[in-house]
Amino acid sequence: MSHEASILSLNNVSKSFAGAPGAPEVSILKGVTLSLPPGASAAIVGPSGSGKSTLLNILGTLDRPTTGDVVLDGHQVSRLNEEELAGIRNRLIGFVFQLHHLLPHCSALENVLVPTLAMEKPDKDARPRAELLLKRVGLSHRLHSLPGTLSGGERQRVAIVRALINRPKVLLADEPTGALDRASADALAQLLLELNREENVTLVVVTHAPDLAAKMQHVFEINDGVLRARS
Numbered sequence: 001m002s003h004e005a006s007i008l009s010l011n012n013v014s015k016s017f018a019g020a021p022g023a024p025e026v027s028i029l030k031g032v033t034l035s036l037p038p039g040a041s042a043a044i045v046g047p048s049g050s051g052k053s054t055l056l057n058i059l060g061t062l063d064r065p066t067t068g069d070v071v072l073d074g075h076q077v078s079r080l081n082e083e084e085l086a087g088i089r090n091r092l093i094g095f096v097f098q099l100h101h102l103l104p105h106c107s108a109l110e111n112v113l114v115p116t117l118a119m120e121k122p123d124k125d126a127r128p129r130a131e132l133l134l135k136r137v138g139l140s141h142r143l144h145s146l147p148g149t150l151s152g153g154e155r156q157r158v159a160i161v162r163a164l165i166n167r168p169k170v171l172l173a174d175e176p177t178g179a180l181d182r183a184s185a186d187a188l189a190q191l192l193l194e195l196n197r198e199e200n201v202t203l204v205v206v207t208h209a210p211d212l213a214a215k216m217q218h219v220f221e222i223n224d225g226v227l228r229a230r231s
């Protein structure tokens with residue numbers, strides 16, 4: 001697939017980390033190539049330590065590859081300086097981390113609005129959109145609750161809404177259902193897919209859960225640093 005047709009692509013991406021003192025470098029990703037069209041959904045699966053989070057961080061420009069290219073919405077990431085990168089990251093990408101990283105002293109609504117504060121042009125519709133999305137994920141009664149008073153699944157839903165508030169083109173989620181029971185995990189997976197369609201946001205989910213992976217259009221597996229399409 002050409003770059004023009006993809007919202008994100010990795011071209012022959014490798015990543016190595018310094019080993020323990022005196023030990024050689026550790027090669028985590030080896031020649032990973034991946035390309036997704038706008039609006040696609042994809043799961044990344046693989047054993048613990050195989051490099052899934054490393055790959056997601058590179059996709060989300062939180063980390064740079066050792067070699068290879070990342071292209072996001074037509075921007076070659078390696079050509080951008082930190083400031084340009086931060087701008088693109090904020091506009092283009094929403095992140096849902098394994099641990100939700102909500103600010104404990106801010107309400108659900110305030111947490112959702114945090115990413116809008118960094119936008120160059122403040123969106124006057126941010127607050128109504130935040131309220132609408134929180135209602136959309138079943139949290140209309142929780143707008144003013146602090147994260148500490150929410151359940152794990154409710155916190156993850158706040159984190160998803162926060163990731164979507166700036167209308168990103170790409171939503172990256174690292175084990176979003178990892179800490180949830182089966183029923184909450186299923187509901188959250190369903191919600192992610194519905195938002196993928198409604199918001200037309202490209203969804204990439206790292207997961208250990210086969211059920212969640214099976215719901216995505218594409219499944220990629222990492223093994224020994226190599227990424228392969230499973231379906």
Ligand SMILES: Nc1ncnc2c1ncn2[C@@H]1O[C@H](COP(=O)(O)OP(=O)(O)OP(=O)(O)O)[C@@H](O)[C@H]1O
Pocket residue numbers: 017018028046047048049050051052053054055
């Ligand atoms: N900053 C770093 N410095 C050195 N090694 C690192 C660094 N980040 C990750 N690693 C190593 O890279 C490997 C892959 O880590 P990563 O977090 O990507 O795995 P993962 O597939 O997400 O695992 P899990 O399913 O347990 O979350 C691990 O062996 C880890 O120790």
Ligand SMILES: [Mg+2]
Pocket residue numbers: 052053054174
């Ligand atoms: Mg991980």
